[in-house]
Amino acid sequence: MPFADELLGAEQVAALARILTAVAPERRWDAVADHADALGDLALGERARLVGTTVAAAAGSLAALAPIVESALGSDEFRGWMIWPMTEAVAELATADGSPEAIDIGLDLMAALTPRLTAEFSIRHLLIADPERAMAAVTRWADDPDEHVRRLASEGTRPHLPWAKAIPAISADPGRTVPVLDRLYRDPSESVRRSVANHLNDISRRHPEVVVATASRWLDDPDDTTAPLVRHALRTLVKKGDPGALRVLGFGTPDDLTVTGPVLDTTEIALGDSLGFEATVTNTADDAVTVVVDFVLHLRKANGATAPKVFKLSTASLAPGETRTFRKAFPIRPITTRRYYPGEQRLEIQVNGRRHGGAPFLLTTDT
Numbered sequence: 001m002p003f004a005d006e007l008l009g010a011e012q013v014a015a016l017a018r019i020l021t022a023v024a025p026e027r028r029w030d031a032v033a034d035h036a037d038a039l040g041d042l043a044l045g046e047r048a049r050l051v052g053t054t055v056a057a058a059a060g061s062l063a064a065l066a067p068i069v070e071s072a073l074g075s076d077e078f079r080g081w082m083i084w085p086m087t088e089a090v091a092e093l094a095t096a097d098g099s100p101e102a103i104d105i106g107l108d109l110m111a112a113l114t115p116r117l118t119a120e121f122s123i124r125h126l127l128i129a130d131p132e133r134a135m136a137a138v139t140r141w142a143d144d145p146d147e148h149v150r151r152l153a154s155e156g157t158r159p160h161l162p163w164a165k166a167i168p169a170i171s172a173d174p175g176r177t178v179p180v181l182d183r184l185y186r187d188p189s190e191s192v193r194r195s196v197a198n199h200l201n202d203i204s205r206r207h208p209e210v211v212v213a214t215a216s217r218w219l220d221d222p223d224d225t226t227a228p229l230v231r232h233a234l235r236t237l238v239k240k241g242d243p244g245a246l247r248v249l250g251f252g253t254p255d256d257l258t259v260t261g262p263v264l265d266t267t268e269i270a271l272g273d274s275l276g277f278e279a280t281v282t283n284t285a286d287d288a289v290t291v292v293v294d295f296v297l298h299l300r301k302a303n304g305a306t307a308p309k310v311f312k313l314s315t316a317s318l319a320p321g322e323t324r325t326f327r328k329a330f331p332i333r334p335i336t337t338r339r340y341y342p343g344e345q346r347l348e349i350q351v352n353g354r355r356h357g358g359a360p361f362l363l364t365t366d367t
Contacts, residue, residue, distance in 0.1 A: 004044040008081040010036040013051055016082040020055070023071035029058055045121070045163050048081075052088025052122075062093035062102050069109055079116040087113050087122035095129040103130045107137040110156075115148040123156040124165045131169035135176070142180050147189035153180050154195040160202040174207035178214055186223050193229050200233035204245075208237055212244035219248065238292060239310040241353025252289035254354035257318075258282040262295065262349045262357045269332060271340055271365040278327040279349040279357070283318035290317050291352055293326050298346040299338075300363070309338075310350065332363065340365065 017033035031054045039047050059065035069086060072078045087110060094106025106126050110119040127134040141153040155161065157177045159170055170176050177199065185196050204211040215230045230248070237245035261279030269275055283289045293313040298306040314326050334340060342365045348355045 004042065004047055005039065007044055008047045008051070008084065009039065012080065012082045013039070013085075015077060016051070016055075016085065019072050019075055019078050019082075020058075020068065022075075024068045027058055027064075027068075031058060044081075044084075048084035048121070049088050051085035053092060055085055055089035056092045059089065059093065062090070062097055062105055065089060065093055066105055066109060069113065073112060073116070081117060083113055083117035083119075084121065087119040091122040091125035095125050098129065100130070100133060103133050104137075107134060111137075111141060111144070111149050111152065114152045115146055118148075118155070119152055120155040120158075120161060121164050123152065124161075124167055127157065127167045127169070128165070131167070135169075138177075138180055139183075142183040147187070147192055150184060150187060150189065151192045151195050154184055154192065154199050158195075158199045158202050160205060174203050174210045177203075178210065181214070185218055185229060186225065193225055194232070197229045197232035201236050204234070204237050204242075208242050208244065211237065212242070212248055215245075216248050238353075239294060239312075241350060241355075243353060246292070246353050249292075250290050251292050251352045252283075252285065254352040256283060256285035256289050257291065257351055257354075258284055259349060259351050259354075259356040262347050262359050264347065264359050264361055267360065268362040268364065271342075271363060272331075272333050274329040274331045275347070275361065276327075276329045277347060277359070278325055280323055280325045281318065281351055282323040283320060286320050288317055288319050291315065294350040295328065295330070296348040296350055296355060297330075298348070300341045300343045300345055302339075302341055304343070306346065308348075313349075 014033060014036040017029050017036065020029045020032060032051065035051050035054060042050065056065070059068060069090065090106050090109045094102045103126055110123050113119050138153045138157055141149045144150050157167065157170060157180065181196050181199060184192055187193050200211050200214060211233065215234060218226050219230055234245040234249060238249065259279060259281050262277045263279070265276035281291055281293065292315045294310050295313050297309050297311065299309055300306050313328055316324060318324060332340060340363060342363050344360050345363050347359045347361065348357050
C-alpha cells in the first residue's frame with residue numbers, strides 16, 4: 001500500500017485548500033493550506049483528523065460547512081483522499097452540535113461524499129453519537145441507487161473496520177446490523193457483496209453463532225453469488241475449525257477421515273528457504289466427503305513462545321475409500337506482516353477442523 005504522504009500529502013491538501021477557497025472565498029482557508037507541508041510523519045488517519053479539524057474550525061459550524069461541501073461536489077477535482085478530512089470535519093461539527101437536525105445533515109453529507117472516496121471511517125462518529133438515528137439512515141442507504149452509498153451501509157457499520165473506531169452499540173448487539181446485510185448480500189455490486197462478507201466475518205470473531213445462522217439462512221435461498229460470499233464470510237471460522245461453519249459449507253465430519261502426516265522434506269531450514277511437506281487423507285465413509293485441508297504453523301515469537309497461524313492448503317471431494325496426498329512448499333521468508341525468529345517451530349495439518357500430527361522443524365537465521 002502507498003505511504004500516507006502519497007495518499008494524503010502536500011499535493012492533496014493543497015488541492016483541497018484551493019477547492020475550498022474557490023467555493024467559499026469569504027472564509028480563510030490558510031490554516032488548511034499550511035498543512036500541505038506540515039504533516040510530518042503522521043499516519044494516514046492522523047493526517048485526515050488533523051486536516052479535518054482545521055477545516056471544521058475554518059467553517060465554524062455545520063450550517064456553514066454544508067453548502068460549502070455541496071458546492072465543492074460540483075468540482076471533479078474534489079475526490080480521492082482529500083475526502084477523508086472533509087468527512088471528519090462534517091462528523092466533528094455534527095457531533096459537536098448534537099441536535100437531531102445536525103446529525104441528519106451530517107448523515108446526508110456522508111452519503112453525498114462517500115462516492116468520491118468513502119465515508120466509512122467518519123460515519124462511525126455519528127453512529128456513536130446517535131446510534132438510533134444513524135442506523136435508520138444506514139437502513140435506508142441499503143436501498144440507495146448508488147452502489148457506493150449501499151457499500152457505506154455495510155462497510156461503515158463493520159464491527160472491526162481497520163483504522164476505524166469501534167461502535168459500542170454495534171459491538172454490544174451482534175445482530176443489530178444483520179437486517180442491513182440481509183438487504184445487501186445479493187447486491188449486484190461485487191464491492192458491496194465483498195463488504196457484506198467482510199462485515200459478517202467481523203461478527204464471527206465474537207459471535208460465531210450469529211454468523212452461522214445468518215449464512216445458513218442465506219444459503220437456503222441463494223443466487224449465483226451467495227455461495228462465494230458465504231465462503232468468504234466464514235473464512236475465519238473455517239480456519240478455527242468451527243463445526244457450524246464447516247457444516248454450513250458442506251464439509252464432512254472429521255470422524256469419517258483418516259489423516260497421515262504431515263511428513264516434512266527436512267527438519268531444518270534456513271530463513272528464505274521453503275518448507276516442503278505432505279499429508280494424506282483417506283475417506284473411510286460410505287459416501288463422498290468434501291474436505292478442507294489447512295496447515296497450522298506454530299511460529300516462534302520474540303519472547304520464545306509459539307503462536308499458531310492457519311494457512312489454507314486445499315479443498316477436495318473424496319470418493320468412498322479414496323486416499324489423496326496434499327503437498328505444499330511454503331516459503332519461510334519475512335514479509336511486512338510477519339517476522340520469523342530462529343528456533344524450533346512446529347507444523348500441523350488441519351482437516352475439516354481437526355488438527356493432526358505435529359512435526360517439529362528447526363529454523364535458522366543470520367540474525
